[in-house]
Amino acid sequence: MANTWQTITLGATYLATKHMLDVFNAAASARYIRIYKAFLFNNGTAAVVGVLNTARCNIITASAAGSAVVPIAHDTTNTALDANTTAGTGRIITVGNIVRQLLHSPDEPTVSVLDWDALGTLVPFAEIWNAGYGDATIQPITCRAGENRGFSIQSITQTVGSGDFEILFTDAGS
Numbered sequence: 001m002a003n004t005w006q007t008i009t010l011g012a013t014y015l016a017t018k019h020m021l022d023v024f025n026a027a028a029s030a031r032y033i034r035i036y037k038a039f040l041f042n043n044g045t046a047a048v049v050g051v052l053n054t055a056r057c058n059i060i061t062a063s064a065a066g067s068a069v070v071p072i073a074h075d076t077t078n079t080a081l082d083a084n085t086t087a088g089t090g091r092i093i094t095v096g097n098i099v100r101q102l103l104h105s106p107d108e109p110t111v112s113v114l115d116w117d118a119l120g121t122l123v124p125f126a127e128i129w130n131a132g133y134g135d136a137t138i139q140p141i142t143c144r145a146g147e148n149r150g151f152s153i154q155s156i157t158q159t160v161g162s163g164d165f166e167i168l169f170t171d172a173g174s
Helices: none
Strands: 003-013 019-025 032-041 053-064 085-089 092-104 127-130 141-143 149-155 162-172
Touching: 003 019, 003 085, 019 032, 019 053, 019 141, 019 162, 032 149, 053 127, 085 162, 092 127, 092 149, 141 149, 149 162
Parallel strands: none
Antiparallel strands: 003 162, 019 085, 019 149, 032 127, 032 141, 032 162, 053 092, 053 149
């Protein structure tokens, strides 16, 4: 079984075209990173009214600067990630391919109304990428050793509010 990791950024502030969270495997890495799931949670508490945001899931070919995010091991005995496998928020990214584009509502959720804003706080509705949705024959996005490749969640149009973002991935020798 491959080592499983999760990278999370909480309360990330939206900006137009900002890469809210990414995982990147630089060419110098000797490891294989496989992206299985990504989440965009509408957990902002500031008033944002009547706005729809376009967001994207991207395969990326470069990542630099920004703020580092430390991935969390699912098992405390996992071998440490290769130093060339990094995660971050607000980094300067080169997009290779857009693999999904979606609309979501960043309006603040309320306790009293079950609407689109509130549904975005729940796991099944916040999941924006899943490698196969239970079909084991679907390949995850794979970032091979010796190549510059990664995955990002990018806000395209949103300029106010905040959200929580997660990427679930594995790390293996091949």
